[in-house]
Amino acid sequence: MSNEQEGKQAQLRVIQFDRSRYEMVEKTQPRETFADVGGLEEVKKKVQMNFILPLQNPEFFKAFGKEAGGSLLLYGPPGCGKTFLAKAIAGEINANFLHMELQAILSMWVGQSEHNLHDVFETARAYKPCVLFIDELDAIGGNRQNMGQHHERMLVNQLLLELDGLNAHNSGVYVIGATNTPWYLDSALRRPGRFNQMIFIPPPSEAERELILKLKLKDKPQEALNTKKIAGKAQHFSGADLEQVVEDAVEQALQRSLESGELQPITQEDLQDSLKRRNPTTLEWFSTAKNYAIFSDVNKDYEHVLNYLRDHKIR
Ligand SMILES: Nc1ncnc2c1ncn2[C@@H]1O[C@H](COP(=O)(O)OP(=O)(O)OP(=O)(O)O)[C@@H](O)[C@H]1O
Ligand SMILES: [Mg+2]
Known part of the structure; x- marks a missing residue:
């Protein structure tokens, strides 16, 4: 040193x-x-x-x-x-x-x-x-x-x-x-x-969502998972939302393991169930941001936000 x-x-x-x-x-x-x-x-x-x-x-x-x-x-x-x-x-x-x-x-x-x-x-x-x-x-x-x-x-x-x-x-x-x-x-x-x-810093794209899911699932007991499918259904989900989906799935698998006395991997159903129980938290922000982006965008500061709204058909 x-x-x-x-x-x-x-x-x-x-x-x-x-x-x-x-x-x-x-x-x-x-x-x-x-x-x-x-x-x-x-x-x-x-x-x-x-x-x-x-x-x-x-x-x-x-x-x-x-x-x-x-x-x-x-x-x-x-x-x-x-x-x-x-x-x-x-x-x-x-x-x-x-x-x-x-x-x-x-x-x-x-x-x-x-x-x-x-x-x-x-x-x-x-x-x-x-x-x-x-x-x-x-x-x-x-x-x-x-x-x-x-x-x-x-x-x-x-x-x-x-x-x-x-x-x-x-x-x-x-x-x-x-x-x-x-x-x-x-x-x-x-x-x-x-x-x-x-x-x-926008919400993750579909490919990014899959990446984030994989990152959060890394090193956890799991069967072959179709993260692409989950990512496709998780439109507008933030990274934190996705992290929560994985956490919920982990909890479900853990519960099963404790009940059966054997280590039970995370299944596709676990992920699907958790996804269904959650809603994206980013939309509320966009509904506020939209007004500022449209009405106070003097220096084109919020061009990226406007593009995002347009590309993702958020109204
Ligand atoms: N692109 C990403 N890749 C990996 N993990 C992510 C990504 N985005 C968010 N996360 C996960 O979501 C969690 C929350 O993200 P973070 O705290 O950075 O959000 P933030 O934009 O600072 O939110 P806030 O505006 O509420 O402060 C992180 O701890 C991380 O685990
Ligand atoms: Mg923060």
């Missing part, structure tokens, strides 16, 4: 005893990589160009005045892999992963939320290469009950400051934001150099 690594490990221990920081962010070193994420090839390519290739070819990127680091904003219906993908990005580039829920840094004390936010960014800088994942970004702007307008403005400003600092001297820090409601985001956050890359 190099000195530097040893130093990091020592710091790591310290941070776990620092309660206030520990509660604001969860720090891990994810094992998931892109191989665990079914589909989303377009998104993976984009991430590769922004995050991975600069690490592998620093001299090219330097020649063109580009550094490793930067920010992405993931948005889309719930359960389609935003959080999962952010983790996999960290795993893919062997970076630390800081998971910050914005709600957790909001404080009722004036000035304290900004202070907390700054602390989290400082932690990310101390642990680079580091993916800082800001989940529920809509908590700024979306939730006005808990904070006065002025208070909220200050937090947005602090976030802008941190993101701008990111360009100046934060190489090796990757900020990934996620939200279900990008239309509520403060427009200042969307300017170039900040979260200017908005990436739509």
Whole structure:
């Protein structure tokens, strides 16, 4: 182990005893990589160009005045892999992963939320290469009950400051934001150099659904399963919905095993039964998103959403 690594490990221990920081962010070193994420090839390519290739070819990127680091904003219906993908990005580039829920840094004390936010960014800088994942970004702007307008403005400003600092001297820090409601985001956050890359994370396609089913069934006792058939019937299901279908099927097979006293594999019927009991959770999101996509699409931000609605005949 190099000195530097040893130093990091020592710091790591310290941070776990620092309660206030520990509660604001969860720090891990994810094992998931892109191989665990079914589909989303377009998104993976984009991430590769922004995050991975600069690490592998620093001299090219330097020649063109580009550094490793930067920010992405993931948005889309719930359960389609935003959080999962952010983790996999960290795993893919062997970076630390800081998971910050914005709600957790909001404080009722004036000035304290900004202070907390700054602390989290400082932690990310101390642990680079580091993916800082800001989940529920809509908590700024979306939730006005808990904070006065002025208070909220200050937090947005602090976030802008941190993101701008990111360009100046934060190489090796990757900020990934996620939200279900990008239309509520403060427009200042969307300017170039900040979260200017908005990436739509759609529900999985039929082939992707089959892939996700296979990923979730991997290493579990099962008879020969026709996952293609299940995927075909699971239109509009999110990755999380599919995970739930597999979980239900597992439970059914486990129940049978316990009753018979013998290990009983997951059957096609188990999967079919579970599928029938579940409904896709993405449609509700689309019915809301549609209005914003049609009426507030000034910069063609939601072109991907509109295309998706059209291609999948969602009304
Ligand atoms: N493309 C995918 N490949 C493999 N698993 C997936 C995929 N998409 C979703 N999942 C599974 O669904 C679970 C939920 O996904 P995740 O938490 O990333 O959704 P999300 O988009 O962040 O949702 P939310 O908007 O509710 O936060 C993941 O833990 C993962 O197991
Ligand atoms: Mg999430």
